[in-house]
Every structure is written in structure tokens, then in C-alpha cells.
Amino acid sequence: MQKTVSLTVNGKPVSATVEGRTLLVQLLRETLGLTGTHVGCDTSQCGACVVHVDGEAVKSCTLLAVQAEGRAIKTIEDVADGDTLHPMQEAFRDNHALQCGFCTPGMIMSALDLVKNNPDPSDREIREYLEGNLCRCTGYHNIVLAIKAGAAAMRGAPTKSQGAAAE
Amino acid sequence: MAEIGTPVRRREDYRFLTGQGTYTDDINRPGQLYAYILRSPHAHARITGLDTGAAAKTAGVTAVFTGKDLADAGVGGLPCGWQIHSKDGSPMQEPPHPVLALDRVRHVGDPIAVVIADTLGHARDASELIKIDYAVEPAITNASEALKPGAPLVFAEVPGNVCYDWHLGDPAAVDAALKSATRVVKLDLTNNRLVPNAMEPRAAIGDFDRATGEHTLFTTSQNPHVIRLLMGAFVLHIPEAKLRVVAPDVGGGFGSKIYHYAEEAIVTWAAAKLRKPVKWTADRVESFMSDAHGRDHATHVELGLDAQNKFVALKVSTVANMGAYLSTFATCVPTYLYATLLAGTYTTPVIYAEVKAVFTNTVPVDAYRGAGRPEATFLVERIVDLAADELGVDPAELRRKNFIPKDAYPYQTPVALQYDSGDYFSTLDLATKASDYAGFEARRAEAALRGKLRGIGIATYIEACGIAPSAVVGSLGARAGLFEAAAVRVHPTGSVTILTGSHSHGQGHETTFAQLVADGLGIPMESIEIVHGDTAKIPYGMGTYGSRSLAVGGTAIIKAMDKIIAKGKKIAAHLLEAAEADIEFKDGNFSVAGTDRSKSFGEIALTAYVPHNFPHEELEPGLDETAFYDPKNFTFPSGAYVAEVEIDPDTGTLEICSFNASDDFGRIINPMIVAGQVHGGLAQGIGQALLENCVYDQATGQLLTASYNDYAMPRADDLPHFALSTHATLCTHNPLGGKGCGEAGAIGAPAAISNAIVDALKPVGVRHVEMPATPEKLWRAIHQHKAAA
Numbered sequence: 001m002q003k004t005v006s007l008t009v010n011g012k013p014v015s016a017t018v019e020g021r022t023l024l025v026q027l028l029r030e031t032l033g034l035t036g037t038h039v040g041c042d043t044s045q046c047g048a049c050v051v052h053v054d055g056e057a058v059k060s061c062t063l064l065a066v067q068a069e070g071r072a073i074k075t076i077e078d079v080a081d082g083d084t085l086h087p088m089q090e091a092f093r094d095n096h097a098l099q100c101g102f103c104t105p106g107m108i109m110s111a112l113d114l115v116k117n118n119p120d121p122s123d124r125e126i127r128e129y130l131e132g133n134l135c136r137c138t139g140y141h142n143i144v145l146a147i148k149a150g151a152a153a154m155r156g157a158p159t160k161s162q163g164a165a166a167e
Numbered sequence: 168m169a170e171i172g173t174p175v176r177r178r179e180d181y182r183f184l185t186g187q188g189t190y191t192d193d194i195n196r197p198g199q200l201y202a203y204i205l206r207s208p209h210a211h212a213r214i215t216g217l218d219t220g221a222a223a224k225t226a227g228v229t230a231v232f233t234g235k236d237l238a239d240a241g242v243g244g245l246p247c248g249w250q251i252h253s254k255d256g257s258p259m260q261e262p263p264h265p266v267l268a269l270d271r272v273r274h275v276g277d278p279i280a281v282v283i284a285d286t287l288g289h290a291r292d293a294s295e296l297i298k299i300d301y302a303v304e305p306a307i308t309n310a311s312e313a314l315k316p317g318a319p320l321v322f323a324e325v326p327g328n329v330c331y332d333w334h335l336g337d338p339a340a341v342d343a344a345l346k347s348a349t350r351v352v353k354l355d356l357t358n359n360r361l362v363p364n365a366m367e368p369r370a371a372i373g374d375f376d377r378a379t380g381e382h383t384l385f386t387t388s389q390n391p392h393v394i395r396l397l398m399g400a401f402v403l404h405i406p407e408a409k410l411r412v413v414a415p416d417v418g419g420g421f422g423s424k425i426y427h428y429a430e431e432a433i434v435t436w437a438a439a440k441l442r443k444p445v446k447w448t449a450d451r452v453e454s455f456m457s458d459a460h461g462r463d464h465a466t467h468v469e470l471g472l473d474a475q476n477k478f479v480a481l482k483v484s485t486v487a488n489m490g491a492y493l494s495t496f497a498t499c500v501p502t503y504l505y506a507t508l509l510a511g512t513y514t515t516p517v518i519y520a521e522v523k524a525v526f527t528n529t530v531p532v533d534a535y536r537g538a539g540r541p542e543a544t545f546l547v548e549r550i551v552d553l554a555a556d557e558l559g560v561d562p563a564e565l566r567r568k569n570f571i572p573k574d575a576y577p578y579q580t581p582v583a584l585q586y587d588s589g590d591y592f593s594t595l596d597l598a599t600k601a602s603d604y605a606g607f608e609a610r611r612a613e614a615a616l617r618g619k620l621r622g623i624g625i626a627t628y629i630e631a632c633g634i635a636p637s638a639v640v641g642s643l644g645a646r647a648g649l650f651e652a653a654a655v656r657v658h659p660t661g662s663v664t665i666l667t668g669s670h671s672h673g674q675g676h677e678t679t680f681a682q683l684v685a686d687g688l689g690i691p692m693e694s695i696e697i698v699h700g701d702t703a704k705i706p707y708g709m710g711t712y713g714s715r716s717l718a719v720g721g722t723a724i725i726k727a728m729d730k731i732i733a734k735g736k737k738i739a740a741h742l743l744e745a746a747e748a749d750i751e752f753k754d755g756n757f758s759v760a761g762t763d764r765s766k767s768f769g770e771i772a773l774t775a776y777v778p779h780n781f782p783h784e785e786l787e788p789g790l791d792e793t794a795f796y797d798p799k800n801f802t803f804p805s806g807a808y809v810a811e812v813e814i815d816p817d818t819g820t821l822e823i824c825s826f827n828a829s830d831d832f833g834r835i836i837n838p839m840i841v842a843g844q845v846h847g848g849l850a851q852g853i854g855q856a857l858l859e860n861c862v863y864d865q866a867t868g869q870l871l872t873a874s875y876n877d878y879a880m881p882r883a884d885d886l887p888h889f890a891l892s893t894h895a896t897l898c899t900h901n902p903l904g905g906k907g908c909g910e911a912g913a914i915g916a917p918a919a920i921s922n923a924i925v926d927a928l929k930p931v932g933v934r935h936v937e938m939p940a941t942p943e944k945l946w947r948a949i950h951q952h953k954a955a956a
Contacts, residue, residue: 019288021288029192029193030195034186035186035189035190035192035193036185036186036187036188037186038190038366038367038418039192039368039450040366040367040368040418040451041450041451041874041875042450042451042452042874043451043874043875043876045874045875045876045880046366046451046875048366075186076184076185076186077185077186077187079185080184080185085181085184085185089184089185092180092184093176093177093180093181093184094176096174096176096177096839096840096842096843098177098180098183098184099419099673099674099675099843099847100365100366100367100416100417100418100419100672100673101179101180101182101183101184101188101416101418101673102188102190102365102366102367102418102419103366103418104183104184105183105186108184123888124884126883127883127884127886128883128884130882130883130884131882131883131884133883134366134875134880134882135366135883136364136365136366136419136421136847136850136851136880137366137419137673137843137847138843138846138847138850139846139847139848139849139850139851139881139886139889139912140846140850140882140883140886141846141886141888141889142842142843142846143883144883144888
């Protein structure tokens, strides 16, 4: 059964005809070509598909595309300001918080959601918040450092590079 | 300019951070069809009927293919890349591994048919209309059980399910040494089966160009040339010149993306047959059922010690689970990547290992991060700790007493390897000091006051990386060479493209290799482009695994740079009217020794491509060199890890209080990237020790852990911050002195954690806890021993 869904993606209104069973992540990746949002599992565990829906972090594999009717979606493609990385993206780069890069978009979208609600999270709060984002490369060590540094930069606090090189 | 040794931020990050990475599933070809693969729900069954008629007639479906269709078209089976010979000299059993099952399925997930349709949804819907009649047969999933008389046979033609019964070392010498030993410590232990779980599921897209007859495969691979060779030569019979394999951005591998998988052959073949691109992407449950698994050993080990507590002999008997078919490099993992490492960091003079590799009704097992070396390290370091406990001596001191001395290199072990360099004392000192090993008993006592059981555990490790000398591995049964290739293509304006046969799927080669070249050619990083992962661009490549990229791939780049510099000197000598022998190359300048006359790298490049004033009699124009490098030996990274844990006896929950890792990787090019590699390896090693376990139901052969609901992946709140240090002894046989760092963490961590657990449980008399040491297992261990006492 085909349905038409209208929503806003990265600030632009879009309309698409989808099957009823089409997931939001499929709409983003396959219909709209926004392949920065990834699919790493089929049980809503890995968090590679996290996007923002009306400003909240949501696993886009848990939502049907038709459920996004009228919603505002933000994906990883819209986080940087042109060619200038967002402070959280910059913090991930500076702290070597990504290796293969596959979980990274979901991690960034989750990190932004965490910091929105908790501008100065502790290590423990970051680790607990990341319960829904799996990374197989980094052991999370540098991701935790990056989110702390990114949060500090977003608060306007003085930042110091804490890259893994220091260890 | 000194890029080597500095934590240069990664050049690949921008595209990954902004969602611009291009992974295989991100690629879509015009007119593309989608493949859905129907897999066996049974662990072992005969297929007595297979009717695809209704599925083929479903809306949107282009074709349905079965094993018979592929066999009729001459498609071959998936090859195994390493032939092992048994003790009696007979070659291993190597039953066929069809791309799609023919008359029998041998594990849950064994592929049976492929449906190709205009959408994945249509393909999946149609697959439900395929009618299969199964005659279910008894299945066997545990390798030790599979060896017992009367066990179900995975292959009728393989007696006792034994693939091979292999050994290494002198059993008589070892038995004699054990007999005369003052003490013999014995242990039975298992090395739990793991699922690699790269976050990017495997994917493959086949394409066919009718105009040129060229096949293209986009695939999630760690080694596209190896896939081209195996698939082209053995499975689809396509000459290399007509087959292009592209491994674009790849989202983690950890070994699981080395192998040639059925789906790659299916989409490549189907695309040519249908004259349309065909795309397949695994969902996660398919990954669990079809990616090669890791580990799965059951081992009995005996260590003999003399009156001075010196190790006199080690005897190891292992049963290794191969799964239902031989994956590409499965057979070398529990043999030449395992038993050869059993000397570890010690001077044990005689060692004997025997390994039975066994077929079972499970997903094939192959190399997973560390591959054989974690299994060897785990048993060596567990038995050494047990020996220390039985003797009542400090485990650190027992290790020091038996370490290979610093001045003993090159050191020939009794299990074939010759270590070129190392210093196990320094890494152990660094790790024990960082963890305040000396002050531990006070912390144990303090924890006991809080009702907690606290323990500290040491593991040292050695690994053989930088695989490997082709002649050596060839003599041991490898059906491939293990060199690496690189090309340095200098462009007329002085920028440089490096074509490397190594493949980055998270390792950061685009940065590390650029650092290497920036220093080697004295040009800025910005002038260097690193290209990998495409057989149409790269001269050749054996790929990335076994921590080989820097030691072998990096050396190939250096060898190609050497040729560029040698030619550049000839050109400079001509331009500067000097003798070639007088030309020095330093910091990007070719100079006449002892003068201020020089030509820059850029001027030499331009001269090579605009050769108006050029030594044409002596040289060809251009500046583009290729090198193949075959390593002289393995490299031997080593290190010492110290873990401290605290266990709540009431709940069995465990907290890692600290983890100190000290590694010897030889020369380090980018310390930031190296630390990241260690972190990731440690997380996987700790995952094995505490969380991860691939479980089959013994009665039905069903895979019980086929999703992230059931298979415990390490999450951020399961892991501590890691404290790292390094101490370098240089590799003596590559120009970098580099050893490799990718697998270390996964090799050393399981034993360090397990030793800490057993140390914590010492007060309740626990001698060994099998991995993963889940809270339930720990609670039962504590309370069973309490009850017994």
C-alpha cells in the first residue's frame, strides 16, 4: 500500500510516496539519498540510525516513514555549518573518537541530544547515555573524551585538546 | 618536517563526520535490483524438495536462483586458502562449500536460494513463497561432542568430523620433560566462540558492463584483490582483467571481511546473467548467521616447572571448531597462528601442541581480531598464573623469572618462530608501576571491608604480525603469497598519489601512510593522496589483517619511494651536472653534496614529465614506481596488561577498577591512531572475557545469540577508561622498525581480566572461571565454592 508523506528534512520540505512498511531510515537513505544515516542492526540496539525528530534523538529504524508526517527531521548531513564542522564534530575529530566511521553519525546525533539536555555531562553520564549507541572500533574511550570536549566547546568553556595522543 | 611520531588528526574524518562516507550500501547503480537470500532455518537437513515457481511469478521478481542453477552454470565452490596436513601426513579433509546449498544444509543460515526483485521488500515477500521440504537430521554444534563415536556427521565423507589432526613439536621430549618436572600444572579451558560484529553489515553489489564485458563487484572487504583472485579463479572463472573489485569505505572488519563469501559470487554472477546491477545487504541477524565467527577452542594444557620455578615443558591439546564449511583462512588459525605462539614471552625449552579441527553444524569459524594468538595467549597466561598460585609465588616474579632475556635476540622458540626483538621486562614494569601493583594488597583488604572481592591480574603477550614471508607460509600450506604492493605516482606538479594494497576499514591509513610519505619525500601532507580499495586503480594488494598494514604495506610504500628517490637522483645529477653518487636527497631537495646547488622535489617531478633537458639515453621519462615487498620475518609486538577488578559476591557483578596496558609496537608513526587501535582491541578482549558468547542450542543446533538482544556487545558503560603506555624495541627487518598494533588489545585483555577474576575469587577457592565471566557465572562460582566449603 503506497502512501504519500510530507515532512521537513534538514530544513527543506519534502514529499515522497512510500510503502506503509517503509521505515524512516529507508526514506532518508533510499528515497532522499541521505546515506549518512546508517543501519547497523535490526533490533533498534545499535544507534547507527539516530536522527533528530522535532529536536529529539530518535532511532530512525523505529519509526515508519508515514509516522514522520509533518515532523522536522535533522540528519548528520545538516550538522556542520557549510564546510565548518560543528564543535561536536570537531571534538570527535580532535579526540580520535571515530575509526571506521560507521557508528559516527548516530554517535554525533546522540551526543548532541545528550548535551542539549545536560550541557556538562560527567564521564559516567556520557557512558550511561551511550547505552543505545554501539561502537566496535574505539572501545568508547575517545568517544567519551570527545563528548566532554564537544560539550565544553558548546558551552563556550575553554577547551583543551585531550586527544588519545596524550596517553 | 617530521610527521612520523606525531598525532596528526585524521584526514578521513571529515567525510565520516559529515555523513559523506561511501560504504557499499550507500552505493546505488542505475537500474539496480535487490537480492534477498533465503537461508536454512535448520542446523542440519536434507533438502528433499525445492519449488521456486510461485516466488518467481510474484510481482516485481526478476529471477529466483538455487544451488542447482549455479552448479549448472559452472559456478564453483568457495575455496579454502590454506592446506593443513595431519600428523600422519595426509592432507586435511576439504569437502565442497557450494555458494548455494545443493541437497543438504549444514548450519542455520546456510544459503539456499536467492530472490532478485525490483525492491528488497518484493524480494523478501517472494522468498516466503519458496517451498522447501526438509528432512531434518541430527545436528552437532559442540566440537568436542562432534568427535565422539556415533556423533552426527556433518559430511558423510568426513569420518569422525575431523578436518585434520595436526601437531607441532616433539611429543617425546615434552613427555620426558614433564615426567622429570618438579611440578606439573594442569588446566582444561575453553576459548568462547565470538561473533566479530563490525558495525557495518556485509554488503555486495554486482554490476556488468555489456559493452566491455567487465564485471564489477562492490563489496565490504578488507582485501579486494584477494576476493578478485579467489572469486575470479575458483568460483566464477572470470579473468582478472575482466573483474574489478571495489572495497570502498568499509565499516570495520576485525577479520570477518577478509574472506570470500557466497553473496559476493551470487551478486556478481546474477548481475551478469540478468544484465542488471544486483545489490545485497545483510541485516544483522544475517550477519550473525553468515559472517565467519571466531575462537571456539577447547583445550587441555600442562605446564611443567623445575625446582627453581623455571618452565621446562608445555603440552597443549586443542579441539578447534571449524563450523560447517572451511572459510577462506580457517585452517591456519588454530595451527600456524596459534601453536607457534605457545612459547609466549617465555624460555620454555620444549613445547608440543596437537590440534584437532572439527566440522560442526555451525557458522564457519575463521580469523577474528588476533586469530589464534588470543587463544594461545589466554591458555599460556592462565596456566602461568595457576602455577604461581600453586607455588605461592608472585605471578609477576614468576613471569620475570621465565621471560626471554633482553640480550637473547634473535630468539629461536621451540615452535618455529624466531623473535627478532623484544623487551618484556620493561613493558611489565611499566604496567605494574602504573597500576600500583605493589600496593594492591591494601586495596584488596579495603575492598574486603566493604564486602567486595578485589583482584589483580597480569597478562603478557607476544604476537606474530606483519604476515608474512611468502616462502615460509607457502611451505606451511598457504595457497597465497603474503607480500604487499604499493605504487608511488608522482605527478608533474609535484603532488603524489600513493596506491596501496593495504585496505583501511577504520585504521586511518590515509593519515598514517601520508605521514610516512611526507617524511620520506619531504613534501607536505596536502600534496599526498592515499588511494586504496579498488583493483582497477591499485597494482596489486594482499590487504589488511594480522596487523600487517604498516609493517608490510608501509614497507612496500617505502620501497617504492626508494625507487622514486633513486630515479630523482639521476635526474638531479643530470640537471646539476654532477655525479649521481654526489647527489643527496634530504627534506625534499636533491643537492650536490657539500654545495648549495640543489633541485627541489617539484622541479625533478616537472623535469620527469617535461623532459626537455633530460638524460634520455639513461632514463625513461615519468616518475611513477611500483614496489612489491615480501617480508623477511613476522613482526613480534608484545606487551603486558594489568587489570584490577572488584566483584560483588552478592550479585556477581564486576567492575573493572583499572586497566593498564603497556605495549611494544616498535616505531609508532601516529600515536593517536595507535592508542585508538589499542582501545578498540581492549574493548573486544574485555568483551570476550566478560560479555560476549555465541551460543548454539545443543539439541537443535539453533543459533540462540543472533541479535543484539541476545549477544552482549560491549557498551560504553561496560568499559573503563584505559591507561596506556609504550616501550619500543624496533623490528629489525623492516626499514620502519614497526611491528603492528591492531590486535594487541584483543590478545592480551582476556587473560588479564580472567587472571584478575581468579585472583579476586582466591579467598573462596575458585581456580578458574570460563569466559565470559558473566555475573551469573561469577555468582555461581562464588556460592558453589562457599557451599562446598
